[in-house]
Amino acid sequence: EVQLVESGGGLVQPGGSLRLSCAASGFTFSNYNMNWVRQAPGKGLEWVSSISYTTMYYADSVKGRFTISRDNAKNSLYLQVSSLRAEDTAVYYCARGGAYFDCWGQGTLVTVSS
Protein backbone atom coordinates (compact mmCIF):
# COMPACT_ATOMS: atom_id res chain seq x y z
CA GLU A 1 0.00 0.00 0.00
CA VAL A 2 1.30 3.43 -0.95
CA GLN A 3 1.65 5.57 2.16
CA LEU A 4 2.96 9.02 3.00
CA VAL A 5 3.29 10.08 6.65
CA GLU A 6 4.22 13.64 7.59
CA SER A 7 5.73 14.74 10.89
CA GLY A 8 7.57 17.65 12.43
CA GLY A 9 4.82 20.24 12.72
CA GLY A 10 4.09 22.20 15.85
CA LEU A 11 3.79 25.61 17.45
CA VAL A 12 6.59 28.01 16.59
CA GLN A 13 7.15 31.71 17.18
CA PRO A 14 7.32 34.20 14.31
CA GLY A 15 10.80 34.11 12.83
CA GLY A 16 11.34 30.54 13.96
CA SER A 17 12.16 27.38 12.05
CA LEU A 18 11.00 23.79 11.74
CA ARG A 19 11.93 20.75 9.68
CA LEU A 20 8.99 18.85 8.25
CA SER A 21 9.44 15.23 7.20
CA CYS A 22 7.46 12.86 5.01
CA ALA A 23 8.12 9.13 5.20
CA ALA A 24 7.17 7.21 2.09
CA SER A 25 6.42 3.51 1.76
CA GLY A 26 4.81 1.08 -0.65
CA PHE A 27 6.47 2.43 -3.80
CA THR A 28 9.92 3.14 -5.28
CA PHE A 29 10.42 6.59 -3.81
CA SER A 30 13.39 7.53 -5.96
CA ASN A 31 11.31 7.14 -9.13
CA TYR A 32 8.89 9.92 -8.24
CA ASN A 33 8.89 13.68 -8.04
CA MET A 34 7.55 14.85 -4.70
CA ASN A 35 5.73 17.94 -3.48
CA TRP A 36 4.57 19.98 -0.52
CA VAL A 37 1.11 21.56 -0.56
CA ARG A 38 -0.34 23.55 2.33
CA GLN A 39 -3.78 24.54 3.51
CA ALA A 40 -4.38 27.41 5.90
CA PRO A 41 -7.25 26.90 8.38
CA GLY A 42 -10.57 27.11 6.53
CA LYS A 43 -8.84 27.96 3.24
CA GLY A 44 -7.98 26.25 -0.04
CA LEU A 45 -4.94 24.37 -1.24
CA GLU A 46 -1.69 26.18 -2.02
CA TRP A 47 1.24 24.53 -3.79
CA VAL A 48 4.48 25.21 -1.89
CA SER A 49 7.37 23.30 -3.46
CA SER A 50 8.35 20.40 -5.68
CA ILE A 51 11.51 18.33 -6.15
CA SER A 52 12.64 15.99 -8.88
CA TYR A 53 15.95 14.13 -8.74
CA THR A 54 17.91 17.32 -9.31
CA THR A 55 15.56 20.29 -9.56
CA MET A 56 13.59 22.19 -6.96
CA TYR A 57 10.71 24.61 -7.46
CA TYR A 58 9.17 27.03 -4.98
CA ALA A 59 6.14 29.25 -4.70
CA ASP A 60 7.12 32.93 -4.60
CA SER A 61 5.54 33.20 -1.13
CA VAL A 62 8.16 30.85 0.35
CA LYS A 63 11.18 31.33 -1.92
CA GLY A 64 14.31 32.08 0.11
CA ARG A 65 12.69 30.90 3.35
CA PHE A 66 11.81 27.25 2.67
CA THR A 67 14.10 24.50 1.37
CA ILE A 68 12.88 21.20 -0.04
CA SER A 69 15.12 18.13 -0.02
CA ARG A 70 14.93 14.37 -0.21
CA ASP A 71 16.88 11.33 0.95
CA ASN A 72 16.15 8.47 -1.42
CA ALA A 73 18.06 6.01 0.77
CA LYS A 74 15.66 6.79 3.62
CA ASN A 75 12.55 7.13 1.42
CA SER A 76 12.01 10.55 2.91
CA LEU A 77 11.05 14.04 1.82
CA TYR A 78 11.81 17.13 3.86
CA LEU A 79 10.83 20.78 4.04
CA GLN A 80 12.99 23.13 6.08
CA VAL A 81 10.79 26.10 6.94
CA SER A 82 12.49 29.23 8.26
CA SER A 83 11.70 32.88 8.97
CA LEU A 84 8.16 31.77 9.67
CA ARG A 85 5.28 34.23 9.53
CA ALA A 86 1.74 34.06 10.83
CA GLU A 87 0.52 33.49 7.28
CA ASP A 88 2.55 30.27 7.09
CA THR A 89 0.16 28.69 9.58
CA ALA A 90 -1.31 25.71 7.76
CA VAL A 91 -1.55 21.98 7.43
CA TYR A 92 1.38 20.88 5.28
CA TYR A 93 0.77 17.88 3.04
CA CYS A 94 3.32 15.91 1.11
CA ALA A 95 2.09 14.56 -2.20
CA ARG A 96 3.50 12.25 -4.85
CA GLY A 97 3.72 13.12 -8.51
CA GLY A 98 5.56 15.14 -11.12
CA ALA A 99 2.37 16.45 -12.66
CA TYR A 100 -0.89 15.67 -10.85
CA PHE A 101 -0.67 14.49 -7.25
CA ASP A 102 -1.91 10.92 -6.98
CA CYS A 103 -1.16 10.20 -3.35
CA TRP A 104 -1.29 12.50 -0.32
CA GLY A 105 -0.29 12.18 3.30
CA GLN A 106 -2.59 13.19 6.16
CA GLY A 107 -0.65 16.37 6.81
CA THR A 108 1.20 18.01 9.69
CA LEU A 109 0.02 21.25 11.29
CA VAL A 110 2.36 24.20 11.59
CA THR A 111 1.13 27.03 13.80
CA VAL A 112 3.09 30.29 13.84
CA SER A 113 2.16 32.36 16.85
CA SER A 114 3.73 34.21 19.75
Add this chain to the structure above:
Amino acid sequence: EIVMTQSPATLSVSPGERATLSCRATRSVSSNLAWYQQNPGQAPRLLIYGASTRATGVPARFSGSGSGTEFTLTISSLQSEDFAVYYCHQYNDWPRTFGQGTKVEIK
Protein backbone atom coordinates in the same frame (compact mmCIF):
# COMPACT_ATOMS: atom_id res chain seq x y z
CA GLU B 1 1.16 32.76 -12.83
CA ILE B 2 -1.91 30.93 -14.12
CA VAL B 3 -4.93 31.78 -11.98
CA MET B 4 -7.58 29.09 -11.66
CA THR B 5 -11.13 30.26 -10.92
CA GLN B 6 -13.81 27.82 -9.84
CA SER B 7 -17.54 28.39 -9.92
CA PRO B 8 -19.78 28.35 -8.12
CA ALA B 9 -18.19 28.70 -4.69
CA THR B 10 -21.01 26.62 -3.21
CA LEU B 11 -23.36 24.25 -5.00
CA SER B 12 -26.50 23.00 -3.23
CA VAL B 13 -27.70 19.71 -4.70
CA SER B 14 -30.11 16.99 -3.62
CA PRO B 15 -28.89 13.39 -3.39
CA GLY B 16 -29.35 11.62 -6.72
CA GLU B 17 -29.15 14.84 -8.72
CA ARG B 18 -26.40 15.92 -11.10
CA ALA B 19 -23.72 18.40 -10.10
CA THR B 20 -21.70 20.44 -12.57
CA LEU B 21 -18.59 22.27 -11.38
CA SER B 22 -16.55 24.69 -13.50
CA CYS B 23 -12.91 25.68 -13.55
CA ARG B 24 -11.40 28.39 -15.70
CA ALA B 25 -7.71 29.19 -16.32
CA THR B 26 -6.33 32.62 -17.20
CA ARG B 27 -4.36 31.05 -20.05
CA SER B 28 -4.28 27.66 -21.70
CA VAL B 29 -3.18 24.67 -19.63
CA SER B 30 -3.86 22.25 -22.49
CA SER B 31 -5.26 19.11 -20.82
CA ASN B 32 -2.92 19.36 -17.83
CA LEU B 33 -5.74 19.70 -15.34
CA ALA B 34 -6.62 17.58 -12.32
CA TRP B 35 -9.58 17.49 -9.95
CA TYR B 36 -9.40 16.55 -6.26
CA GLN B 37 -12.06 15.83 -3.64
CA GLN B 38 -11.55 16.81 -0.02
CA ASN B 39 -13.76 15.79 2.88
CA PRO B 40 -13.57 17.67 6.21
CA GLY B 41 -10.46 16.80 8.18
CA GLN B 42 -9.08 14.61 5.42
CA ALA B 43 -6.38 14.92 2.80
CA PRO B 44 -7.34 15.64 -0.80
CA ARG B 45 -7.99 12.67 -3.07
CA LEU B 46 -7.20 12.62 -6.79
CA LEU B 47 -10.34 12.13 -8.91
CA ILE B 48 -9.44 13.17 -12.45
CA TYR B 49 -6.19 13.88 -14.31
CA GLY B 50 -5.50 14.83 -17.90
CA ALA B 51 -8.78 16.75 -17.71
CA SER B 52 -10.87 13.62 -18.30
CA THR B 53 -9.13 10.45 -17.04
CA ARG B 54 -10.53 8.97 -13.83
CA ALA B 55 -7.96 7.98 -11.24
CA THR B 56 -7.82 4.40 -10.00
CA GLY B 57 -10.88 3.45 -8.00
CA VAL B 58 -12.91 6.57 -8.81
CA PRO B 59 -16.55 5.74 -9.57
CA ALA B 60 -17.86 6.22 -13.10
CA ARG B 61 -20.35 8.86 -11.92
CA PHE B 62 -17.41 11.29 -11.88
CA SER B 63 -16.43 12.68 -15.27
CA GLY B 64 -14.21 15.49 -16.43
CA SER B 65 -14.16 17.44 -19.66
CA GLY B 66 -12.58 20.45 -21.29
CA SER B 67 -9.22 21.67 -22.53
CA GLY B 68 -7.38 24.92 -22.87
CA THR B 69 -8.98 27.30 -20.38
CA GLU B 70 -12.43 25.84 -19.64
CA PHE B 71 -13.01 22.66 -17.64
CA THR B 72 -15.95 20.87 -16.07
CA LEU B 73 -16.33 18.20 -13.41
CA THR B 74 -19.67 16.41 -13.50
CA ILE B 75 -21.04 14.12 -10.82
CA SER B 76 -23.92 12.35 -12.50
CA SER B 77 -25.91 11.23 -9.45
CA LEU B 78 -24.75 12.55 -6.11
CA GLN B 79 -24.20 10.04 -3.33
CA SER B 80 -23.90 10.95 0.35
CA GLU B 81 -20.12 10.54 0.27
CA ASP B 82 -19.81 13.04 -2.59
CA PHE B 83 -20.73 16.07 -0.48
CA ALA B 84 -17.30 17.60 -0.14
CA VAL B 85 -15.05 20.35 -1.48
CA TYR B 86 -13.61 19.97 -4.98
CA TYR B 87 -10.46 21.63 -6.29
CA CYS B 88 -9.06 21.96 -9.78
CA HIS B 89 -5.28 22.07 -10.27
CA GLN B 90 -3.20 23.01 -13.29
CA TYR B 91 0.15 21.30 -13.79
CA ASN B 92 0.97 22.78 -17.19
CA ASP B 93 3.20 25.51 -15.86
CA TRP B 94 5.16 26.66 -12.81
CA PRO B 95 4.05 27.66 -10.28
CA ARG B 96 1.45 24.92 -9.93
CA THR B 97 -1.86 26.50 -8.97
CA PHE B 98 -5.19 25.41 -7.54
CA GLY B 99 -8.65 26.84 -7.82
CA GLN B 100 -10.21 28.17 -4.64
CA GLY B 101 -12.57 25.22 -4.40
CA THR B 102 -16.27 24.46 -4.85
CA LYS B 103 -18.19 23.15 -1.87
CA VAL B 104 -20.94 20.71 -2.82
CA GLU B 105 -23.53 20.68 -0.05
CA ILE B 106 -26.77 18.89 0.57
CA LYS B 107 -29.82 20.83 -0.54
